[in-house]
Amino acid sequence: MTLSHPPQDTPAPTAPLGSLIRGHRLRIGLTQRELADLSTISVRAIRDLEKGKAQRPRTDTVRLIADALRLGPRARTALEASARRGSRADGDVRLLSMERAAPPVPLYPLVGREAETGVLVEELRSGTERLVTIVGLSGVGKTRLALEAAARLHDAGLPVLWHDGDGAAADCLRADDDPLPRFADDCARFLRGGGVPEDVLPELADAPAALDDDGSPSVRGAAVLVLDGVDTADLDFGRLSRLLRTFPGLRLLITGDRPCNVPGERLFLLSPLEAPAPAAGHADAPAVRFFLSQLRRVRPDIVPEGQALADVAWICHRLDGHPAALGAAASWLTVCDLSTLRNIVDSDPAPLLDHLAGGPDGSRLQVRVSRALATLPAPCRSLIGELGEVRDGEFLLQDVVRLTGRPLPECGRLIRELLVGGMIRTSTDGGRSAFRVLCVVRAAGSTAGV
Incomplete structure (x- = not known):
């Protein structure tokens, strides 16, 4: 039996790229080394292409191989089309990896956050909110809530990419086989600036994307990017806007001590667990x-x-x-x-x-709370010290007006600042619009002399 190779000008639109290159090479009697010398491409690259290990050759690489093989117009077109299909197939593989991207696994069950989790999941799943920032005092459970919401979103079919910031908690198990380990980190670096040029966005867009028929990258479906424990002050709003425009289906969930304070942000204030008298x-x-x-x-x-x-x-x-x-x-x-x-x-x-x-090097709650206190504006720090003297920390808006002598709107803003910083919480006792300075804040404040 005689093995025949496709004629030079016969298109083979269904053949893989590697099979086409090998068939044309054998037809004209070239070894891989000879084809490499003629095309100025390495032998290893030729070998990887023929074995299907390299599925996304550059356009120049395909042109050099076609020139070395002395292909006619139709065979050259078939080779280029096969190379494009290889890129699309690779995009599909990356898209499949994206679909499997899962958040870390929490070490302990969630207690008492059903209402918060339900609201958070619904807003992100539906796309009603695309930028959600969970804020609250250190140790209040921001990471644990984000883990629960991410797990439920993933169960609902949304890919979840996770990035750990410097302030991230360590009480979860992270996947060693994350199919896209760099994507979330690249996005975080881009949002911080930090020497990452803005022209990296097309590369980021290509990471979880498939290719449209015209070869341009596009995101299919929705995805959730979690930036856990990041310093929101380091994020660039212009870059944040461009990232959300580049990925129309992307939802961004951030946990931090402070909000981003940018247009379109959904501020999700996390208070301590309910603990009535x-x-x-x-x-x-x-x-x-x-x-x-x-x-x-x-x-x-x-x-x-x-x-x-x-x-x-x-x-x-x-x-x-x-x-x-x-x-x-x-x-x-x-x-x-x-x-x-x-x-x-x-x-x-x-x-x-x-x-x-x-342990001696373990995280100390008082140290973290003291650090948060130190970042507050001076009027807020002063008010915390005064409020510690008021009925064991419980107070009303009128108490703040009386203590500070400031106008009502300014006092309202001071209370909001303390709520957002997690220094106070609404009181659940008595049915009044009362607030209470957290015990951990009073303890850290007395140690720091606030």
């Missing part, structure tokens, strides 16, 4: 359930009923339902009993805000 009988309050989850990890012998449950409810109320503060306090149960812990929280909770399991 124990007298209200809310043993099933989210803060109580969170503390009990921590309690089971350090003292499974403690039965949460009767006086023990009352002590837990009081501790949660005194610490304002702040998750990191509750976790730190629970860690002390390895060295003291529950009633002793309650007494310490009631008298001076500041020493309990260091997690016993953190």
Whole structure:
């Protein structure tokens, strides 16, 4: 039997690029080395093309190979068409990788954030909001909420790309086989400026995209990009706008200590867990359930009923339902009993805000809160010190007017600034429009002399 190769001018529109190159090379009796010498392309490149390892050759590479093979018009057109199909096929592979992109896996179940998660997921899934920034005091659970929302969005069919900023929490498992490990990081570097030129956008657009029929990159469907723990002050709004225009289906979810303060931003203020006064009988309050989850990890012998449950409810109320503060306090149960812990929280909770399991280099809540306090405008820092003297931290708008002597609109802005910074929270007791300075803020403020 005789093996025949396609005539020089016979188009082979369905043949892979590597098969076409090899068929034309063998037809005129060239070795891979000889074709490499004639085309000025490396032997390795020729070998990779014929084996299908390289599916996106440059236009100049295809032209040099066609010249070396002395192809006629029809065969040259077929070779170029096959090269373009290879690019599109590669784009489809990248698109498939994009579709499989998943967020990290949280280490612990989420407690008490069902309402917040539902709103966040719906806004991002529907595309109602394309730029959402979760803000709140350090340790309030911003990363954990973002992880939960990202997991549900991924389950709904949206690809999720995740970038860890310098302030990101470490309580999750990140995938080692992320199909697009560089894309989220490249986007973050682009948004920060940092020497990344604006002409990198076409390259970014090509990363998760397929190719249109005319060869131009386009994003298919929607995707979610999470920038966790980033300093929003470093982000360039002009570049942010261009990124969202380049990717029409992209939704951006940011967690940080401060909002971006740009047009179109959806500010998502995350308060501590609900922790009403124990007298209200809310043993099933989210803060109580969170503390009990921590309690089971350090003292499974403690039965949460009767006086023990009352002590837990009081501790949660005194610490304002702040998750990191509750976790730190629970860690002390390895060295003291529950009633002793309650007494310490009631008298001076500041020493309990260091997690016993953190180690000498571990994250210290007081240090992070003190740093956040230091970034506040001077009027806000001054007001925090004065509010610590008002009814154990609970106050009304009228109290701020009386304390500061400032006009009502200015006092309203001061309260909003403190809410956005996570320094205060709305009070759930009494049904009034009251606020309360967080216990962790009062403790850090007294240590720092605020």
